[in-house]
Amino acid sequence: MVIIQICVGSSCHLKGSEDIIELLKNEIDARGLENEVTLAGSFCAGKCNREGVTITVDDEVYTGVTRESFSEFFRKAVLEKSGK
Amino acid sequence: MTMDNKRVFDTKVQYLKYKVLREVARSAWNGTLLEDLLDIPMRIVPGKTPTMRCCVYKERAILAERVKIAMGGSRDSQNVIEVIDIACDECPAAGYEVTDSCRGCLAHRCEDVCPRGAISFDHDHTAHIDKSKCVECGRCSKVCPYSAITNRVRPCQNACKIKAISINEEGAAAIDKDKCISCGACVYQCPFGAITDKSYILDVIDLIRKSRSGKDYKLYAAVAPSISSQFTYAGLGQVVKGLKVLGFHTVVEAALGADLVACTESRELVEKGFLTSSCCPAFVAYIKSAFPELEEHISHDLSPMAAIAKYIKDSEPNAKVVFIGPCTAKKTEVMKKEVRPYVDAALTFEELQALFDSRDIDLTGLEDDVLDNASYFGRIFARSGGLSDAVSEALKEQGIDDFELSACACSGIEECRTALMKKKRGVLSENFIEGMACTGGCIGGAGCLTHGEKNKAQVDAYGRQALEKTISDAVSVLKLL
Numbered sequence: 422m423v424i425i426q427i428c429v430g431s432s433c434h435l436k437g438s439e440d441i442i443e444l445l446k447n448e449i450d451a452r453g454l455e456n457e458v459t460l461a462g463s464f465c466a467g468k469c470n471r472e473g474v475t476i477t478v479d480d481e482v483y484t485g486v487t488r489e490s491f492s493e494f495f496r497k498a499v500l501e502k503s504g505k
Numbered sequence: 506m507t508m509d510n511k512r513v514f515d516t517k518v519q520y521l522k523y524k525v526l527r528e529v530a531r532s533a534w535n536g537t538l539l540e541d542l543l544d545i546p547m548r549i550v551p552g553k554t555p556t557m558r559c560c561v562y563k564e565r566a567i568l569a570e571r572v573k574i575a576m577g578g579s580r581d582s583q584n585v586i587e588v589i590d591i592a593c594d595e596c597p598a599a600g601y602e603v604t605d606s607c608r609g610c611l612a613h614r615c616e617d618v619c620p621r622g623a624i625s626f627d628h629d630h631t632a633h634i635d636k637s638k639c640v641e642c643g644r645c646s647k648v649c650p651y652s653a654i655t656n657r658v659r660p661c662q663n664a665c666k667i668k669a670i671s672i673n674e675e676g677a678a679a680i681d682k683d684k685c686i687s688c689g690a691c692v693y694q695c696p697f698g699a700i701t702d703k704s705y706i707l708d709v710i711d712l713i714r715k716s717r718s719g720k721d722y723k724l725y726a727a728v729a730p731s732i733s734s735q736f737t738y739a740g741l742g743q744v745v746k747g748l749k750v751l752g753f754h755t756v757v758e759a760a761l762g763a764d765l766v767a768c769t770e771s772r773e774l775v776e777k778g779f780l781t782s783s784c785c786p787a788f789v790a791y792i793k794s795a796f797p798e799l800e801e802h803i804s805h806d807l808s809p810m811a812a813i814a815k816y817i818k819d820s821e822p823n824a825k826v827v828f829i830g831p832c833t834a835k836k837t838e839v840m841k842k843e844v845r846p847y848v849d850a851a852l853t854f855e856e857l858q859a860l861f862d863s864r865d866i867d868l869t870g871l872e873d874d875v876l877d878n879a880s881y882f883g884r885i886f887a888r889s890g891g892l893s894d895a896v897s898e899a900l901k902e903q904g905i906d907d908f909e910l911s912a913c914a915c916s917g918i919e920e921c922r923t924a925l926m927k928k929k930r931g932v933l934s935e936n937f938i939e940g941m942a943c944t945g946g947c948i949g950g951a952g953c954l955t956h957g958e959k960n961k962a963q964v965d966a967y968g969r970q971a972l973e974k975t976i977s978d979a980v981s982v983l984k985l986l
Contacts, residue, residue, distance in 0.1 A: 427985065429878075429982040429985065430755055430757070430878075431745075431755075431756070431757075431758075431874075431875045431876045431877045431878055432874075432875050434877055434878060434972065434982070435875055435877050435972055438982070439978075439981070439982065442982070442985065460985055461820070461985055462820060462982055462983075462985035463820055463821065464725065464755055464757050464817060464820065464821075465754065465755035467719065467754065467755070
C-alpha cells in the first residue's frame with residue numbers, strides 16, 4: 422500500500438493542490454489502483470516551494486508538482502514504486 | 506522598532522498590560538523568569554515619579570499583580586477574568602444624581618416625567634432625587650435642558666450587561682463567577698485596568714520550546730479570521746511569517762473550521778427546526794447559566810476553533826494546536842473536556858503582539874507569507890451576520906431548498922438576551938439565533954488590539970480575497986485528511 426499525502430496548506434493550496442488531488446483521483450480510478458494507493462492530506466509539509474504542490478509518497482517528499490509535471494511525477498513516484 | 510511610537514492599541518490600559526506580558530515572555534525565553542519576577546514592576550515603572558497612581562510603590566504593587574495574572578493568575582479560581590482589587594479605583598456608583606448644574610428652573614420637566622414621584626425641590630428650587638423611590642429609569646436626565654442630572658455607574662458594571670459584577674464590602678468590583686461568561690467586556694472597559702484576563706502565554710512559550718522547531722511535534726497556529734482587522738501596521742502575510750519565525754510549524758485559518766461548521770450546523774438546523782449557534786463560547790455559557798431551559802437548542806457542533814483543531818490532529822496525531830484570536834472566552838472554552846483534546850492553548854491578539862516583541866520580531870521587516878484555507882463565508886464569521894450568511898449559503902450549496910432559514914443575528918449580549926427571552930416566551934419568529942456576545946461579532950472581542958469602525962469592511966475584504974468562493978470547495982480538502 423502506497424500512501425500519498427498531498428499538502429493542502431496555504432502555500433500549496435494557492436498553487437493548485439486541488440487540481441492535483443483531482444488528477445490523482447482520476448489517475449487512480451483509470452488504473453484501478455484504489456486498493457493499492459491511499460490518498461491523504463496534510464496542512465504543511467514544511468517544504469513550501471515557489472511553484473507547484475508538495476506531495477509525500479510514503480516517506481519520500483516531492484516538491485513543485487504542477488498540472489504539467491503531474492504525469493512524470495505519477496510515473497516515477499507512484500507507478501514505479503508500486504511496481505506497475 | 507519601538508512599540509511606544511506605534512498606535513498599536515486602542516488604550517493605554519492595553520499598552521500597560523502588553524508591557525507586562527512582553528517582559529514576562531522575555532524573561533521566560535531567557536530562562537530567568539524566577540530571578541526577574543520582582544524586577545519586572547521596577548523595569549516598567551522606574552524612578553520616583555508616579556505617572557498612573559498616587560506613588561510609584563502602589564504602581565509597582567499593582568504591576569506585581571499584573572505579572573501574576575500574566576503568568577496564569579490565581580490557581581484557586583477557574584474564572585479567566587479576574588479583578589485586581591488594589592487596582593480598582595472604587596468609582597462612584599450612586600446612579601442618577603442632580604449636579605450643581607441644576608438651575609432651579611420653573612419648568613420642572615424632571616418632576617413631571619418621573620414615574621415614581623422621586624423628585625422634589627428644596628428652598629432654592631434645585632431638584633433632589635429620593636433614592637428610596639428612584640428606579641434608575643433615566644427619564645429625568647434625558648429631559649433636563651441643562652444636562653444637570655448625571656448617571657454615575659461604574660464602567661465595569663455598565664459594560665457587564667448580564668450583571669455579573671457587583672461591589673464588595675471594600676468597595677471594589679467583584680465578579681460572580683457563576684454568571685460570568687468570560688466575554689471580557691469589563692476588561693476592555695475598565696479605565697483603570699483593574700479587571701483583566703488571565704494569560705497562558707507561558708504555556709504557549711513552553712509549547713513552542715518543546716516542539717524543538719518541529720523535531721518533537723509540529724505546532725500549529727489556528728488563527729481567527731478577525732486577524733484581518735488587526736496588526737494593521739503590517740500585512741497579514743507578515744503576521745503569518747512572524748508566527749513561523751516564532752516557532753510555529755504552520756498557520757491554518759480557523760475560518761476553515763467555520764466553513765465546516767456552516768455545513769454541519771445547517772443540516773442540524775434542518776433536522777431540528779430551531780437552533781442557536783455554538784461558535785461563541787460566551788453566548789453558549791450565557792444560555793447555560795441564564796436560559797437553561799433553552800440549552801437543548803444549542804448546536805452540538807464544535808466551534809470553528811475546535812473543529813479545525815480536531816482536523817489538524819486527526820491528520821497528524823502528534824500535532825499541537827494554539828488558537829489565536831480576539832477572544833477571552835476562548836480561554837475558558839479550551840478548558841472544556843470536549844475541546845481540551847484538540848486545542849492546547851488559546852492566545853489573544855494582544856498577547857501575540859507581546860510574544861512577537863518579546864523575541865524582537867519586527868513584522869514590518871519580514872517577507873510576506875500566505876494564508877489561504879477557507880472560503881469567503883468561513884472568513885466572515887468574524888463579524889455579526891456572517892454566520893447566518895454562511896448557514897444560508899451552506900443550505901443552498903447542499904441543495905436543501907425545502908427549508909427556509911430565518912436568522913436572528915444578535916450583535917452583543919443584550920441582543921442575545923432579547924432573542925433568548927422571546928424564544929423562552931414562545932414569541933420568536935426566527936428559526937435560528939446567531940449569538941455573538943461581543944458587539945459587532947468577534948471583531949469587537951476584548952482581546953483585539955484595536956476596535957475600529959473599519960474592521961467590518963476589512964473582514965469582508967479579506968473574505969473576498971479567498972481563493973475558494975464556496976463553502977463546499979473549501980471543505981473538500983478536508984475530506985482527504
